[in-house]
Amino acid sequence: MTKIIGKQSVQFENPPIILGFSSVVGPKEGQGPIGEYFDKIVEDPAWGEPNWELAESKFQKEAAKLAVQNASLAMTDIRYIFGGDLLNQLIASSFGLKDYQVPFFGLYGACSTMAESLQLASMSIDGGFAEYSLAITSSHYCSAEKQFRFPLELGTQRPPTASWTVTGSGAIVLGKQGKGPKITHITTGKIMDYGVTDAMNMGASMAPAAVDTLYNHFKDLGRTPADYDLIATGDLGIVGKALVKTMLYEKGYKLEDNYTDCGLEIFAAVTQDTHAGGSGCACSAVTLTGYFLKKMQSGELNRILIVPTGALLSPVSSNEGESVPGIAHAVVIEN
Amino acid sequence: MTKIIGKQSVQFENPPIILGFSSVVGPKEGQGPIGEYFDKIVEDPAWGEPNWELAESKFQKEAAKLAVQNASLAMTDIRYIFGGDLLNQLIASSFGLKDYQVPFFGLYGACSTMAESLQLASMSIDGGFAEYSLAITSSHYCSAEKQFRFPLELGTQRPPTASWTVTGSGAIVLGKQGKGPKITHITTGKIMDYGVTDAMNMGASMAPAAVDTLYNHFKDLGRTPADYDLIATGDLGIVGKALVKTMLYEKGYKLEDNYTDCGLEIFAAVTQDTHAGGSGCACSAVTLTGYFLKKMQSGELNRILIVPTGALLSPVSSNEGESVPGIAHAVVIEN
Structure with a gap:
C-alpha cells in the first residue's frame, strides 16, 4: 500500500x-x-x-x-x-x-x-x-x-x-496503540502569496492558502466537503472565511454549514470586541483540543477536517513593503 | 526490525x-x-x-x-x-x-x-x-x-x-532510490540549558547540547568516536569545541583528531578576523554540502557524524535576563 x-x-x-x-x-x-x-x-x-x-x-x-x-x-x-x-x-x-x-x-x-x-x-x-x-x-x-x-x-x-x-x-x-480518535490523512500546504500587503488583514492573506490546501485535499482523496461532519479553518475570521467560501466555490467545491473557522468559534466577536475573530497558533489548537475533540469523544462529531492557517510575515518583511504569504495544512481526524 | x-x-x-x-x-x-x-x-x-x-x-x-x-x-x-x-x-x-x-x-x-x-x-x-x-x-x-x-x-x-x-x-x-551517500542513523537532541547568559559566547551555551547528543548517540548505537572518519559539530568555534572535548571526556568518550567543528573549518579565524569561528545555520550546512560530502564522493571520508548545534535565544529573552539554551542533532552519513 x-x-x-x-x-x-x-x-x-x-x-x-x-x-x-x-x-x-x-x-x-x-x-x-x-x-x-x-x-x-x-x-x-x-x-x-x-x-x-x-x-x-x-x-x-x-x-x-x-x-x-x-x-x-x-x-x-x-x-x-x-x-x-x-x-x-x-x-x-x-x-x-x-x-x-x-x-x-x-x-x-x-x-x-x-x-x-x-x-x-x-x-x-x-x-x-x-x-x-x-x-x-x-x-x-x-x-x-x-x-x-x-x-x-x-x-x-x-x-x-x-x-x-x-x-x-x-x-x-x-x-501507535490505544483508544481514541485517529489521524487518518494529512494534506501539507504550499506557501501561497496573492500579494496582500495589509498586515492588519490576516484573513485575506491566509485565505488563498486555505483554499489551495482544501482544494488539493478534496482532489487527492476524491472527497467533497459533504464527506466531513465538520471542516474548520484555523483563524481566518469573518473576512477570510467569506473569501474561502467564494474562492473554493469558483474551484468547484461548495462549503456548506459544516464549514466553520476556529477564529469565529472561540470568541463572540461583537460582545467580546475581537473584530474579525480569534487568531494565533492557539486559536486552532485549543478550539481543536478544547472543543472539537470533546465533541468527537461524545460522538457528536465523527470525521473532521481541520485546516490551521498561518500568515508568514514578520514586522521586518512588512516594514520592507513585502506581501504576506500564507500557508495552511489539513489534518483528518476520525473516530 | x-x-x-x-x-x-x-x-x-x-x-x-x-x-x-x-x-x-x-x-x-x-x-x-x-x-x-x-x-x-x-x-x-x-x-x-x-x-x-x-x-x-x-x-x-x-x-x-x-x-x-x-x-x-x-x-x-x-x-x-x-x-x-x-x-x-x-x-x-x-x-x-x-x-x-x-x-x-x-x-x-x-x-x-x-x-x-x-x-x-x-x-x-x-x-x-x-x-x-x-x-x-x-x-x-x-x-x-x-x-x-x-x-x-x-x-x-x-x-x-x-x-x-x-x-x-x-x-x-x-x-528513496538512487546512488549516493546514505543517512543511516539520527539522534535528536533535547533542549539543554546550563545557565549561560552571555549571548556573545554561543560556543559555551551550545556545548552542553552537543555533548548530550554525542553522548546519547554513542550510547544508543554502541559506538565510539573511533567508529567515524569524521565527527563535526556545527558552530561551536574555538571556545565550544574545547568545552565539548573536556565535557565528553568526563562522560567517558575521548574525541581525537577526527573531531572538528564546522565553524573552525570554514574561516581562517586569525587572518579573516572571525574570532571564535563561523556560525549560523549555513555554517554546518555549507561545510557539509560544500566540503564533507565532496570528500565522501571522492572516498576520502566514508562514515561521518555531523552534529549541527543551535542556540535557542532571542534578543528578547536575552534582554529579559534569560539564559541561552542550546540544542544539537546528530546525523550519520555513510558511503
Whole structure:
C-alpha cells in the first residue's frame, strides 16, 4: 500500500491515535462561547510571571503536562515533542519545554503550527520512529501584540479586519496503540502569496492558502466537503472565511454549514470586541483540543477536517513593503 | 526490525540517499580555507537585492534550485521541503522558497536547522511519505547581525568569544532510490540549558547540547568516536569545541583528531578576523554540502557524524535576563 496520495496528501497505514489532549487558556477565552469546554482557564494572563514571554511558556508547559497526564503516560514515555509558537526564535516553546528533557523538533508555521506539529508527529508514529509523540503550540495576546504590532500600553486602535490573538496552548499526544480518535490523512500546504500587503488583514492573506490546501485535499482523496461532519479553518475570521467560501466555490467545491473557522468559534466577536475573530497558533489548537475533540469523544462529531492557517510575515518583511504569504495544512481526524 | 534505537536515536530501515546537494556562499566564505569547494560564490553579499533579508532569500532560492538540478530532478519531483533559517518568522525561507510551490514544513532549530531538516526529511523518505524531499537552510552575516546584535553601520566591537555568521545556503535532496551517500542513523537532541547568559559566547551555551547528543548517540548505537572518519559539530568555534572535548571526556568518550567543528573549518579565524569561528545555520550546512560530502564522493571520508548545534535565544529573552539554551542533532552519513 502506498501512503502517498495525489499531489500533497498522505494516507496513514497505521493511523496514529490521539491518546490524550489538553487546552489551557486565558480569561478572555474562558469567557467566550466555548469557554466551558477548556481544561484549564487561567485568570491572570501573566500567570505570575515577570514578562509575557515567560507567561506564554508557562501555558505551553502546563498544556504539555496535562496532555501527557490525560494520555495516562509519563513525560519520559514521549519520544519527540513537535512544537512551536509565534515568538521570534520560538522562545515560548524553548523555555516552556526545556525542563521536560524530551528530544525536540522546533517548528514554525505561524498560526498553522498545530497542523504542522500534528502532521510531523503523525509521520513519526506511522513511520515507526516513535511509540508516543507530542504535538504542541501556543500563542499569547500580549506577547504577540508586543512583537507583531504595538505594545498594549499604547492603546492603539485596531481596524475591523484585525483579529485577536488567542492566549493559550493546546497539546496532543499521539500513539501507535490505544483508544481514541485517529489521524487518518494529512494534506501539507504550499506557501501561497496573492500579494496582500495589509498586515492588519490576516484573513485575506491566509485565505488563498486555505483554499489551495482544501482544494488539493478534496482532489487527492476524491472527497467533497459533504464527506466531513465538520471542516474548520484555523483563524481566518469573518473576512477570510467569506473569501474561502467564494474562492473554493469558483474551484468547484461548495462549503456548506459544516464549514466553520476556529477564529469565529472561540470568541463572540461583537460582545467580546475581537473584530474579525480569534487568531494565533492557539486559536486552532485549543478550539481543536478544547472543543472539537470533546465533541468527537461524545460522538457528536465523527470525521473532521481541520485546516490551521498561518500568515508568514514578520514586522521586518512588512516594514520592507513585502506581501504576506500564507500557508495552511489539513489534518483528518476520525473516530 | 525496530527503527527506534536507545533513548534518542533512529536506525533507518531503508536509509535515505543523498541524491544531490548544493552550497552557495558569500565572498568571505569563498576566500576561506575551503572556498574552492563551494558550488557558487556570490561576490556581492546583497546579491542585487534591496535588503539583507531578500538577499538571504536569494541564497536559499539558488541553493534549492542547484540541489534539485544536481539530483537530476525537477522541483515538481520534490514532495516536501523541510527548511528554516535564523530570521524572525523564517522570512528568508518563506520568501526564498514560495515560488517553488512545494509543500513546506517550516523549521526552527537555530543553527542546528540543517540537522533538523535532514532528520525530518529522512523520516519522510524512510517512512514512505515521500519519494524525494529537500532539506535546506540559510544564514546571512548582515541579516543576522542586524537582527540579533547591532546594525553593521554602528561598527560595534566584538568580543573574542563572538563568532561570525556564515553567509550562504546549503541544500540536500534525499530520495528513496538512487546512488549516493546514505543517512543511516539520527539522534535528536533535547533542549539543554546550563545557565549561560552571555549571548556573545554561543560556543559555551551550545556545548552542553552537543555533548548530550554525542553522548546519547554513542550510547544508543554502541559506538565510539573511533567508529567515524569524521565527527563535526556545527558552530561551536574555538571556545565550544574545547568545552565539548573536556565535557565528553568526563562522560567517558575521548574525541581525537577526527573531531572538528564546522565553524573552525570554514574561516581562517586569525587572518579573516572571525574570532571564535563561523556560525549560523549555513555554517554546518555549507561545510557539509560544500566540503564533507565532496570528500565522501571522492572516498576520502566514508562514515561521518555531523552534529549541527543551535542556540535557542532571542534578543528578547536575552534582554529579559534569560539564559541561552542550546540544542544539537546528530546525523550519520555513510558511503
